[in-house]
Amino acid sequence: MTFDDGPHPVYTKLLLDGLRERGVKATFFLIGQNLDGNEKLVRQMKEDGHLIGNHSQKHMQLTAEAVKDACSQIQWTNEKIQAITGESPQYIRPPYGSWSEELECVVPMTVVLWDIDPLDWKVQNTRQIVDHVVKRVQDGSIILLHDSYETSVEAALEIIDTLSANGYNFVTADELVIE
Numbered sequence: 388m389t390f391d392d393g394p395h396p397v398y399t400k401l402l403l404d405g406l407r408e409r410g411v412k413a414t415f416f417l418i419g420q421n422l423d424g425n426e427k428l429v430r431q432m433k434e435d436g437h438l439i440g441n442h443s444q445k446h447m448q449l450t451a452e453a454v455k456d457a458c459s460q461i462q463w464t465n466e467k468i469q470a471i472t473g474e475s476p477q478y479i480r481p482p483y484g485s486w487s488e489e490l491e492c493v494v495p496m497t498v499v500l501w502d503i504d505p506l507d508w509k510v511q512n513t514r515q516i517v518d519h520v521v522k523r524v525q526d527g528s529i530i531l532l533h534d535s536y537e538t539s540v541e542a543a544l545e546i547i548d549t550l551s552a553n554g555y556n557f558v559t560a561d562e563l564v565i566e
């Protein structure tokens with residue numbers, strides 16, 4: 388499971404607590420400008436063994452920016468995360484999945500896209516999100532959700548409970564073979 392656009396002061400906390408209770412590890416792609424004031428949440432992610440990745444500084448479409456600007460925004464976010472966790476992210480999820488090789492500028496980063504996108508930010512309906520994911524999931528699926536909505540957090544925890552009961556395990560994105 389992957390969560391984009393956080394950290395969110397309320398819903399990321401709810402999600403982290405739910406994941407901790409269940410002993411499940413996930414991947415968080417953080418927006419640089421959302422980090423200030425949420426450092427504690429980022430430290431909890433790290434302590435609980437979640438993978439922390441970069442989701443740009445301001446959620447811009449990186450391929451629409453000058454390469455130099457896009458690179459400096461990626462770098463800025465990496466440095467900000469490193470200042471909190473002591474570790475620079477190695478994985479990036481570019482907003483809108485929009486990426487080009489030119490962006491492998493500052494430090495080479497591994498791009499993580501997704502297979503299952505229930506448009507949780509748009510539907511904001513727990514049942515619809517759960518049904519969408521549970522119907523489509525397979526071994527190795529990368530599920531895209533956003534930890535900035537209550538419905539998404541509720542759905543995420545319900546998906547985990549349902550899929551765990553069906554024998555699925557959850558791993559961080561670096562443990563999946565990404566081709």
Ligand SMILES: [Zn+2]
Binds near residue numbers: 392442446482483
């Ligand atoms: Zn996003």
